[in-house]
Amino acid sequence: MKHFTQFESKELGQELIDLALSYKANPRLDLAKGQGKRVGCIFLNPSLRTRVSTQIAAQNLGMEAIVLNMDKEGWALEMKEGAIMNKGTVEHIKDAAGVLGSYFDILAIRAFPSLTNREEDVNDFVFGQFVKYCGIPVVSLESAIRHPLQSLADQITIREFSLEKKKPKVVLTWAPHIKAIPHAVANSFAEWTVGMGHDLTITHPAGYELDPKFSQGATIEHNQSKALEDADFVYVKNWSGFNDYGKIISTDPSWMLTEKHLKNAKNAKVMHCLPVRRNLELSDEILDGARSLVQKQAENRIYAAQAVISTLLG
Numbered sequence: 001m002k003h004f005t006q007f008e009s010k011e012l013g014q015e016l017i018d019l020a021l022s023y024k025a026n027p028r029l030d031l032a033k034g035q036g037k038r039v040g041c042i043f044l045n046p047s048l049r050t051r052v053s054t055q056i057a058a059q060n061l062g063m064e065a066i067v068l069n070m071d072k073e074g075w076a077l078e079m080k081e082g083a084i085m086n087k088g089t090v091e092h093i094k095d096a097a098g099v100l101g102s103y104f105d106i107l108a109i110r111a112f113p114s115l116t117n118r119e120e121d122v123n124d125f126v127f128g129q130f131v132k133y134c135g136i137p138v139v140s141l142e143s144a145i146r147h148p149l150q151s152l153a154d155q156i157t158i159r160e161f162s163l164e165k166k167k168p169k170v171v172l173t174w175a176p177h178i179k180a181i182p183h184a185v186a187n188s189f190a191e192w193t194v195g196m197g198h199d200l201t202i203t204h205p206a207g208y209e210l211d212p213k214f215s216q217g218a219t220i221e222h223n224q225s226k227a228l229e230d231a232d233f234v235y236v237k238n239w240s241g242f243n244d245y246g247k248i249i250s251t252d253p254s255w256m257l258t259e260k261h262l263k264n265a266k267n268a269k270v271m272h273c274l275p276v277r278r279n280l281e282l283s284d285e286i287l288d289g290a291r292s293l294v295q296k297q298a299e300n301r302i303y304a305a306q307a308v309i310s311t312l313l314g
């Protein structure tokens with residue numbers, strides 16, 4: 001594994017899940033491994049879980065983590081090749097990423113999509129510029145189109161809560177939101193869930209079709225109650241339009257998951273990456289009830305990051 005930016009293979013997925021679970025049982029197992037090494041965590045957008053869990057993961061490996069909130073504390077970056085920099089941007093990505101590459105052993109980056117320029121977003125332009133110019137191993141802390149550390153933590157959680165005998169039915173259900181929200185979490189969840197060999201059903205109102213590159217291999221069912229029947233894991237997430245790019249097409253509150261929606265899925269566990277808009281995306285009764293795995297997922301973010309950093313260290 002050279003970088004950690006997307007799902008690669010079921011074998012690597014299994015290895016990372018196994019390693020993460022061994023770190024969960026014994027967080028300081030490899031305390032000597034990262035000694036003298038540094039990971040830089042670059043944020044172009046807000047974060048709670050990713051920021052803190054990645055630092056804890058590095059500490060558990062004896063490694064130093066330095067966080068730079070580039071959106072607030074760094075110089076305004078120019079991303080375009082050949083730009084004449086006579087406007088607001090101060091430093092070119094070539095120069096900044098090159099410098100960061102010389103300071104760190106691993107560079108971890110969060111760069112959300114614009115949701116206005118589909119071509120740039122689907123090509124992960126901003127994230128890709130960091131990869132291109134830093135020259136060292138890169139970890140995605142959520143890019144325009146993927147959130148692989150979240151997805152790895154989600155797969156660890158699914159492993160922990162799966163019943164031995166049965167192949168779980170996993171459902172990704174769209175939820176209402178007031179803002180245009182990225183596709184990254186939904187894309188990655190689909191990519192990893194199908195990649196790890198699970199049955200995935202995706203349900204959403206018409207118009208919310210994901211990029212087929214990510215939904216391939218999943219069953220698409222527009223009838224939410226039919227999709228939810230006998231589900232074992234229900235992943236709740238909002239995303240904005242992909243075909244009608246970055247648009248809010250529906251805010252239909254009947255899509256918010258409540259206990260009533262799960263009357264034919266008695267054993268279903270409910271997942272969300274957080275942060276969650278309570279009683280808009282997901283009801284209090286579910287989030288505060290026995291079905292909710294959201295705190296477990298967030299805890300597993302530490303061990304997902306630890307397994308990934310450890311593997312990149314070799």
Ligand SMILES: NCCC[C@H](NC(=O)CCC(=O)O)C(=O)O
Pocket residue numbers: 142179181182183184185273274275277
């Ligand atoms: N990193 C986890 C999710 C980040 C982002 N959520 C958000 O932007 C929420 C914003 C809000 O609720 O106002 C998303 O869904 O892709």
Ligand SMILES: NC(=O)OP(=O)(O)O
Pocket residue numbers: 046047048049050051142150273274275
């Ligand atoms: N789930 C997740 O990535 O949370 P943060 O945006 O708070 O890091």
